[in-house]
Amino acid sequence: MKQKKSIHPFAYDLEEDDLKRERRRARELRETQWWKRRQSKGICHYCRRPTSPKDITMDHIVPISRGGKSTRGNVVPCCKECNNAKKQLLPMEWEAYLKKFNSDIS
Ligand SMILES: [Zn+2]
Numbered sequence: 001m002k003q004k005k006s007i008h009p010f011a012y013d014l015e016e017d018d019l020k021r022e023r024r025r026a027r028e029l030r031e032t033q034w035w036k037r038r039q040s041k042g043i044c045h046y047c048r049r050p051t052s053p054k055d056i057t058m059d060h061i062v063p064i065s066r067g068g069k070s071t072r073g074n075v076v077p078c079c080k081e082c083n084n085a086k087k088q089l090l091p092m093e094w095e096a097y098l099k100k101f102n103s104d105i106s
Helices: 016-030 033-041 080-088 091-102
Strands: 057-060 075-078
Touching: 016 033, 016 057, 033 075, 057 080, 075 080, 080 091
Parallel strands: none
Antiparallel strands: 057 075
């Protein structure tokens, strides 16, 4: 019988260093042409509303505090309104908020 290895017994306990590293990577990502192109399009990933590029913020789909990474697959352009809503709403409320916009995208 194989012994079960517990390599990461505290996988969900993020170390302060991990948080710092991902925040630093997010800053670096903001400086890339890739991000600047997305930002200059001025479309919020969530509500799809045209937004002034200066009001576009970088949002982590999975927040860093929940183990999300600062990678291209996990960051999206986001308007201030959605950014605030995402911070303040419970996950269920946030889903309801998104449904308002997704109904015509399908
Ligand atoms: Zn938005």
